Amino acid sequence: MSQHPPPSSPPDAPAASAAAGAAAAGSRHGNRLDRWRDTYAARTASMTASEIRALFAVANRPEVVSLAGGMPYLPALPLDAIAGIAQRLVAERGAVALQYGSGQGEEVLREQIVEVMRQQQIHAHPDDVVVTTGSQQALDLVARVFLDPGDVVVAEAPSYVGALNVFRAYQAQIVHVPMDADGLQPQALDETLTRLAAQGRRVKFLYTVPNHHNPAGVTLSLERRPAVLDVCRRHGVLVLEDDPYALLGFEGDPLPALRSMDSELVVHLGSFSKTFAPGFRVGWAVAPHAVREKLVLAAESAVLCPTSFGQFAIAEYLQTYDWLGQVKVFRELYRERRDAMLDALATHLPQATWTHPDGGFYVWLTLPDGLDAKAMLPRAVTARVAFVPGTAFYADGSGRQSMRLSYCFPTADRIREGVRRLAGVVQDELEVLETFGSVGTPPHERQGSVDSPGPELA
Amino acid sequence: MNPRVTVLAGGLSHERDVSLRSGRRVAEALRASGCEVTVLDADAHLLPRLAEERPDVVWPVLHGAIGEDGALRDVLELLELRYVGSRPQSCRLAWDKPIAASVVRAAGIAVPEHIALPHATFRDLGAQPVLAAAGAWAGFPLVVKPSRGGSALGVAVVDGPGDLARAVVDAFAYGDTAVVQQHVPGTEVAVSVVEVDGELLVLPAVEIVADGGSYDYTARYTAGATEFFAPARLADDVTDRLAKAARGAHEALGLRHVSRIDFIVDPDGTPVFLEANAAPGMTETSLLPQGVAAAGLELDAVYRGIVQTAFTA
Numbered sequence: 138m139s140q141h142p143p144p145s146s147p148p149d150a151p152a153a154s155a156a157a158g159a160a161a162a163g164s165r166h167g168n169r170l171d172r173w174r175d176t177y178a179a180r181t182a183s184m185t186a187s188e189i190r191a192l193f194a195v196a197n198r199p200e201v202v203s204l205a206g207g208m209p210y211l212p213a214l215p216l217d218a219i220a221g222i223a224q225r226l227v228a229e230r231g232a233v234a235l236q237y238g239s240g241q242g243e244e245v246l247r248e249q250i251v252e253v254m255r256q257q258q259i260h261a262h263p264d265d266v267v268v269t270t271g272s273q274q275a276l277d278l279v280a281r282v283f284l285d286p287g288d289v290v291v292a293e294a295p296s297y298v299g300a301l302n303v304f305r306a307y308q309a310q311i312v313h314v315p316m317d318a319d320g321l322q323p324q325a326l327d328e329t330l331t332r333l334a335a336q337g338r339r340v341k342f343l344y345t346v347p348n349h350h351n352p353a354g355v356t357l358s359l360e361r362r363p364a365v366l367d368v369c370r371r372h373g374v375l376v377l378e379d380d381p382y383a384l385l386g387f388e389g390d391p392l393p394a395l396r397s398m399d400s401e402l403v404v405h406l407g408s409f410s411k412t413f414a415p416g417f418r419v420g421w422a423v424a425p426h427a428v429r430e431k432l433v434l435a436a437e438s439a440v441l442c443p444t445s446f447g448q449f450a451i452a453e454y455l456q457t458y459d460w461l462g463q464v465k466v467f468r469e470l471y472r473e474r475r476d477a478m479l480d481a482l483a484t485h486l487p488q489a490t491w492t493h494p495d496g497g498f499y500v501w502l503t504l505p506d507g508l509d510a511k512a513m514l515p516r517a518v519t520a521r522v523a524f525v526p527g528t529a530f531y532a533d534g535s536g537r538q539s540m541r542l543s544y545c546f547p548t549a550d551r552i553r554e555g556v557r558r559l560a561g562v563v564q565d566e567l568e569v570l571e572t573f574g575s576v577g578t579p580p581h582e583r584q585g586s587v588d589s590p591g592p593e594l595a
Numbered sequence: 596m597n598p599r600v601t602v603l604a605g606g607l608s609h610e611r612d613v614s615l616r617s618g619r620r621v622a623e624a625l626r627a628s629g630c631e632v633t634v635l636d637a638d639a640h641l642l643p644r645l646a647e648e649r650p651d652v653v654w655p656v657l658h659g660a661i662g663e664d665g666a667l668r669d670v671l672e673l674l675e676l677r678y679v680g681s682r683p684q685s686c687r688l689a690w691d692k693p694i695a696a697s698v699v700r701a702a703g704i705a706v707p708e709h710i711a712l713p714h715a716t717f718r719d720l721g722a723q724p725v726l727a728a729a730g731a732w733a734g735f736p737l738v739v740k741p742s743r744g745g746s747a748l749g750v751a752v753v754d755g756p757g758d759l760a761r762a763v764v765d766a767f768a769y770g771d772t773a774v775v776q777q778h779v780p781g782t783e784v785a786v787s788v789v790e791v792d793g794e795l796l797v798l799p800a801v802e803i804v805a806d807g808g809s810y811d812y813t814a815r816y817t818a819g820a821t822e823f824f825a826p827a828r829l830a831d832d833v834t835d836r837l838a839k840a841a842r843g844a845h846e847a848l849g850l851r852h853v854s855r856i857d858f859i860v861d862p863d864g865t866p867v868f869l870e871a872n873a874a875p876g877m878t879e880t881s882l883l884p885q886g887v888a889a890a891g892l893e894l895d896a897v898y899r900g901i902v903q904t905a906f907t908a
Contacts, residue, residue: 165828167804170880171819186816188748194612198638201607515609515748515768569764572714573722576761 180308189526192514193590196523202555204478204542205523206594207351207498209411213470215463219414222453230449238445240437242268242421246452250421253455254407257383258393261400261423267432268443272381272408272420276300278435279377279404279422280307283341289333291374292344293321295501295530295539297351298589300344300379304532309341311532318492320357321345323364330372342375342404347395349382349497352530352541356495359392366399381408381420384464386496387472401425409451411498412464415592417447471498477549478542481556486563491542498545501527503538507575508566510540511588516565522558529589546595597629598651598906601644603667605636608659609769610746613816617877618656620884621898625654628899637667645674652905654679656877658745663874664690679905681873685849689871692742692774695848696868702847704840705867707859708733709776711742714767722760729775730756739763742772745872747811752778781861783810784827785882786841787875788854791900793907797838798886800858802827818880825889833864840866852901855883 196203226234241247247263254261269275276299284290286308292300294313304311312333314326326343333340345365347357357365369376378395386392396405408420422432436443454460478500482491491502502524504510511526527536542559544552602625604618605611622632633648635641637657645653653676661667665683672683681689689695693711700706710729717725730737739762740750749769751762766773784800802824805814814821829837841856848854848871855875858866875883887897 165824167802167822167824168885169819169822170885174819185813185820188746188812191612191812191816192609194615195607195609198605198607198611200638512765512768518609521607568718569714569767572718573760573764576764 180306183305187588189511189514189529189588190590192518193523193594195518196590196594201518201521201523202547202551202558203523203595204544204547204552204555204559205525205590206546207543207592208546208595209415209467209498210470210546211414213466214414215458218458219450219454222450222457226446226449226453234446234449236445238442238448240442241433242266242443243445243448243452246419246448247421249452249455250407254394254396254405254423257380257391258397259405259423260397265400265423265426265429267422267424267429267436268448269420269422269436270418270440270443271410271415272379272406272422273299273303274436274439274443275406275420275422275432276303276377276379277306278432278439279342279406280304280309281435281439282428282431283375284309287339289338289340290342290344291326291329291333291340292532293346293350293353295352295527295536295541296344296532297346297379298525298529301530301532302589304344310338312340313531313533313535316350316353316355318355319361320347320350320355321361321365323361323368326365327368327372330368330374334372340372340374342377343369344377344379345395346379346382348380348392349385349494350499351382351497352499352525352527353501354492354494354497354499355501356386356392362393362395363398366395366402370399370402376403378403378405380406381411382497383407384412385468385471385498387468387475388495396423404428412467413451413454413460417451418444419447419451468496471496471545474544474547474549474552475500477552478544478556481553485556485560488567489563498543500542500544502540502542504540504563505567506538507570508563509537511537513562513566517559517562520558520562522555522562524559525589597631598902599631599648600625600633600902601648601650601653602632602634603637603641603653603655603657603662604634605638606657606660606662607637608657608662609744609748610658613746613876613878614656614658614662616879617658617881620877620879621654621656624895624898625902628895630899630902637661642670642674645676650676652677652679652902654902654905656874658874658876663745663872664743677905677908679852679901681851681854682849685851686873688848689850689854689873690743692740692870693772695871698847699844699868699871702843704843704847705861705865707738707777707779707867707869709774711772711774712763713772717763726759726763727756730759733775733777736778738774738776738778739766740774740776741766741769742774744769746815746876750811752809779859779861779867781859781867782827782829783857783859784829784837784866785855785857785886786837787883787886788841788845788850788856789883789887789897789901790852790904791897792903795842796890797842798883799826799889800829800834800837800841801825801882801885801889802829803882815876816878816880821880823882823885825885827860829860830864833860833866836864837866840868844868844871852904853883 247266284307290304290309396403405423488505525541527539602622665686668683671678696706749766753762783803786800787798804822844856855872857869
């Protein structure tokens with residue numbers, strides 16, 4: 138049943154039949170092709186068509202090497218085993234698995250999530266866990282619970298575009314703090330929080346991706362973790378730790394999570410999307426008890442309950458399959474692809490600089506001075522290669538000289554071919570730069586439009 | 596008898612997304628009017644599929660690149676398939692904006708002064724002197740656009756010399772030749788020309804008033820971001836001149852079945868030709884469907900009539 142029956146007489150419908158007679162010059166209203174235009178909430182202002190986003194439409198075509206997406210490589214999953222799990226689940230427990238469940242999530246899965254998090258030295262109780270529709274929904278719930286319009290969220294520079302879009306939707310202001318090869322810089326964070334406090338601005342939380350950062354490809358060092366927490370503690374600022382890539386490190390054991398060092402200061406988000414499969418849409422938040430209460434209520438109002446079927450399927454998978462062995466399969470696969478990308482970059486793009494990820498999906502590449510990754514994307518699409526321009530990962534329009542390259546989905550050979558094509562595009566851009574010199578940024582840049590691809594992009 | 600129609604949508608151009616949306620709308624309308632419709636992408640599977648299915652009519656709703664430059668239609672000719680839209684040679688004329696302007700000017704229709712500047716010109720003669728000369732010649736504001744392409748991609752109105760280099764470089768992202776064109780103040784309008792059941796119709800002009808003044812990609816494809824007046828708010832005699840100019844441009848370029856001709860109507864009421872589109876947009880926010888509605892016609896019937904024209908041609 139529709140909750141919004143259309144009114145019977147649209148204020149500015151095209152009125153096709155009467156149009157010929159209605160041409161009283163000057164005075165009449167035009168047609169905006171959207172009768173609800175004046176009804177939208179202010180927060181929709183940035184929800185516009187974007188020519189950058191439209192360019193990604195070609196990226197899923199096989200002729201194009203997409204280094205733009207973030208899809209995990211699911212052909213590496215044991216699909217037969219998962220089919221068996223799904224079959225048994227419906228046949229034997231369908232009446233429960235297909236029913237509504239608890240808003241906080243199924244207890245059996247929350248117990249297993251607690252076990253999963255021990256890999257990162259997190260000691261939590263199943264009661265502290267809220268299961269969500271992907272960790273993306275946890276981001277939305279935390280934003281809904283904490284952010285009033287105008288509140289400040291402090292985030293890394295660059296930062297995960299999906300989180301920036303959530304914070305924007307709640308009309309928060311985003312202030313970036315620089316990173317280096319060891320992740321977020323605690324001193325810069327301290328200075329930023331001090332400055333914001335002096336300006337009387339209200340900072341609600343620090344948003345951080347400490348492990349194998351999306352898009353920067355760096356990890357917050359062990360030494361810096363207590364320092365970051367200390368800064369936030371002194372400033373009375375909550376930490377939102379978004380940690381979907383923690384188990385996808387290529388070297389050594391996962392570092393202890395920020396949540397493992399302070400359970401009262403940190404809301405920790407996790408996900409099965411990268412270690413298992415995003416199609417189940419199961420992530421989680423671990424929060425101090427009072428915050429958790431609010432997250433559960435907010436979750437119920439958003440979705441009533443997370444997917445019952447997905448939760449039971451994942452619970453069964455964790456119980457009956459060597460899931461850590463599967464994570465290792467993924468790690469080895471992504472490591473090979475990372476190597477292919479770094480080798481190809483060294484071979485073909487010596488004039489650029491890039492990060493050396495020790496896990497996760499992404500390399501952050503910075504172009505030679507004067508080049509503009511966003512302006513370059515149409516040329517790249519013509520050359521059949523796609524990337525995400527750095528601007529997508531900043532709330533303030535910076536990042537033009539950088540781009541995110543993903544190595545999670547294409548094979549090593551495709552990655553090498555993609556980097557080779559990209560190098561050709563960069564070469565062409567350098568020739569244009571040589572001809573014209575540096576031309577600065579466009580004068581009429583639209584701010585805040587969504588310049589990132591949708592989640593279905595390879 | 597209802598013809599079997601294959602709509603081609605997608606392709607590998609910068610306008611793939613727009614083409615997919617246009618193609619869906621055309622297919623929907625044709626199905627509603629009783630046609631059996633298949634939608635195919637322009638990829639390596641296309642020719643085998645066409646050979647197998649031998650549709651009665653192919654409707655290429657492909658924007659940009661091979662969809663508009665005549666290349667795909669050459670192939671349809673090779674396959675001896677009937678198709679909606681202009682022949683390859685006319686597509687080539689319309690697709691190259693400076694060439695189209697020359698042809699249309701020769702037919703007695705006003706066009707803005709323009710100059711086509713390949714990248715090599717800047718490289719060989721030095722960017723600064725060429726930019727300075729182009730700026731001095733056209734005066735500011737002026738318009739910079741790629742010589743080929745649609746959806747206003749790479750198009751900029753440049754207010755002063757300081758922004759000219761950036762605009763030219765952005766146009767080069769979409770192709771090897773940039774056009775610098777004098778800016779014509781006035782009313783922006785689009786006139787669609789269709790051949791329905793063999794009869795050529797010039798649809799009412801659609802006037803475009805974009806928020807912020809620039810009918811760019813965002814203004815084109817964000818519902819609500821642009822105000823349209825259909826028919827355009829023009830005096831009757833100006834409306835007549837505009838319709839004649841649109842028909843004149845359509846015929847001078849040898850366009851067929853469906854086209855959209857974009858103009859600025861200057862303060863004297865003279866229609867000034869900007870460009871012709873052999874594969875105009877057919878999305879929810881596109882101009883041609885608004886022209887159809889302003890004519891008091893049904894979209895389904897018009898699209899069906901266009902197919903009929905191609906079918907019996």
